[in-house]
Amino acid sequence: MESQTAIARMTATDLLVHYADTSLSPVEVLQAVSAVIDEREPVLNAFWVRSGDSALQEARASEQRWARGEPLGPIDGVPVTLKENIARAGVPQSSGHAGAEPTVPEHNSPIADRVAESGGVVVGSTVMPDWGMLSSGVSSRHGITRSPWDPSWTTGGSSSGAGAACAAGYAPLNVGTDIGGSVRLPGTWLGLTTLKPSSGRVPLDVPYLGRAAGPMTRSAEDAALLLSVLARPDVRDWTSLPPEELPLRDLGLDVTGLRVGLHLDAGCGMPVAPEVAEAVAAVALAFAGAGAVVEEVAPFVTPGMLADLDLFWRVRSWNDYSALPPEGREQILPYIRRWVQGGSEVSGSRILECYQQTMNLQQATVAATQAFDVVLSPVAPGVAFDAEWPMPFGNEDRGMAHIGFTAAYNMSGQPAATTNCGFTVEGKPIGVQVAGRRFDDVGVLRAVRWYEGARPASAVPDWPITGGTTTDRPTTDGATARG
Template sequence: MGRTVRRRLGEARGVAMTRFATLDLDQYRAAGGLELGRRVASGELSPVQLAECALHLASEAEPRINAYAALLTERALRDAAEREAEARAGQVRGPLHGVPIAIKDNMPYQGEPTWKGSRTTTDTPAGTSAPMVSRLLGAGAVVIGRTTTPEFGWKGTGSSPRTGITRNPWNPAWNPGGSSAGSGATVASGAVPIATGTDAGGSVRIPAAFCGVVGMKPTLGAIPVWPGTVNESLSHAGPITRSVEDAAAVFDLVRGPDPRDPQSYWSRPPASVPDRPRVGLVRAPFGIEPSGAVESVFADALALLAPVTDLHETKLPAPLPREVFEALWVTGRGLGFRHLVAEHADIMDPGLARLATLAEEYSLADYYDALARRREFNAAMSRVFTDFDLLLMPTMPITAFAAEAEVPPGGEAGAPLPWITWTPYTYPFNISGQPAISVPCGLGAGKAPAGLQIVGPWAGDDAVLAFAARCERALAAGNEATVAPRW
């Protein structure tokens, strides 16, 4: 058993003594955010006790996985003490009251700098928090730190000029995926049950698959994104969690419009899913076969899912929209950061800096052609859901590769966007804006996690989450673990 953390309320503050339940660290690592919140609300657990657990586990893992741009120890303990006093007074803010979380370091958190993985940013504290962060704080969550991201979240791996290499807690030699690298790694390590992420090409789902956790990209605009990004029409915010239940709870807490994000909206279609939803099974999305390791794990998962749904093999009705994504991403990042690159290229990620030159190769006609082809792709993907309620496929065609690498062995290192050459199952659904979630479906060769991806129609977030919860329950018998081994 892991170390036990005990907390006697009042020891440090001279108030009436109240004994909380002892909490074994391994029990904490296995618990979900909602479960911890319920136990805080009932008076069984102390928010300070939970913050101490989270900070201990994060610090213990940090030398090996480097998941945090900053651990906010003093602030977290101070905030936890406030949540504890509120709970004792019967003032529970919401279902995550006192629950430790982590936030990706591209989301402003009031009073703290937002570095975005870049040496070009400053230490100026944010004047206000991002919508997703402020809504989680409003539900009582306690932020223990800001998690690592590649520079300005531009790629699908976990290295940045500011924070170095983030590693996978299942094996520190492996890549955790990105760009929500630290969020995926810290949730998988068990330090926090919930972390925030952003996803403009797979940046929530890639680390979810590589790290064996849940990662949700909702419909574009369902969770407001602020500040805006240079690729606004691709950018989603979403949770990375230990369970689908927690992902659904976070989504409910943070969804809905914010005037700072003109794309954000409020839509709550019926959440019901047919008892046996008609699910399109896509074994090789866009005609790209998964690796043998992923195929084997996915096949085992399908056998467990057969009793809970009707699976109908199908193929996606459009080719891989790689050129469309490249046009949008290269021009957005290259032109959006061109002035920064001109001034600071020597201290920036060379791959990101290179986009400023590559962007100049696109004409205005090229860009509008990409928009036209995007519309064609989106229309084709929308038509799929006249035949199916949902789509089911692998999240990634491969499992995690070397932490230091930008591409897996044999990959296209010289491509304009090397990271999209090995993420063909994720970024197309940023082009279409449809909701998608990655759920752990087992461990492959060398105990490398793999994920299955559920994709829904536009605004079908609740249906995606409901079916993901069914899949999670069905797969529970086949999943060896929910968090990575402890150091």
């Protein structure tokens, strides 16, 4: 019998093999991850709502289906977390802030429906910072979410809780959302394998310019597995792509002749830390050593593009902030209150200029990367910072100086993944971003899977999954919100 910690370390693809040969059951797996959650959650603070009785019911139903040899779908019985802005019927949503009472959706989002239809066991809704506009785990409603690697480090954000849950072993499959890097920044700072899919690949209930939802996992195979569930069409998202059978079970890749771009200078924002640049350059050397053709990619994002994207978002968030009652505004994080003030008196013509800049950014990104099968770059210029900091530059307002590598692919709609490629001398994870042509999500995942098999042992995460030594059964008191 596997220990509970060992079970929590398993990937979703591992669990499915055990379910099929009956060496593990979904209830046993839920018991194992529940014990890990019990031990780690008081420090990590990853959950907004933890599913109790509902998760146990889902696990028992899955156990019965596997006993009959009739799994409901490709992730039947696998623990899953969903970011709190992914609507689940009857589960409160707070948008990460304390400025208003949480809303309670009456219906599931497309993502929640796809997970349910496939038999996933939802163990909870994960936290995010105020309106998802911080790259950290700092929230006026939830407090501070901390890294499983070291609680003094940030998780990244805005999919902060999802990232912590994944790295800590709460669930092998986690869904985050990303409008400028919010899946991939926790990816690099927590050592995860993540994917911001092509625009429209995963249907959303609230589509918006640049927004995507994607897998946060510990392997490319698990990311592909979860994408196969999430990418089914849904008419509620009028921007979603037409039905397509993606060969996500076939991640084999011969990199001989693969055209690989190496992009080490975003052209804007914070300078790249030497340790980050060296780790990403080593990934390019690995591809070249296996026969890929590697060429440097010149900077293509200008400081003006990044500044105008930041201003566009400030105006949007100022509108959200202004809609709150005065007492609610006082509850918003001080950093966010100061940041949105920058959008308080922006003219209509100026905001249209910002919108046009996003189109310029889209054009520049596609033009600069079209010649390559994949482009390798840092995810962020630096590594995990203090957990208490709202941004990589502390409380200083430097706009979005840290997302020059990530936001470009949100605006262009291209798929972009992360996986771990090294560690600093302090032991902080360093991720590489692997981006591809529009709609080539499979090609990106194949490149990530290839690198996961080729990377040196020093770059392979030894996941900080601890605890799980109790024999307590999953809680049966229903979902309990914490805020």
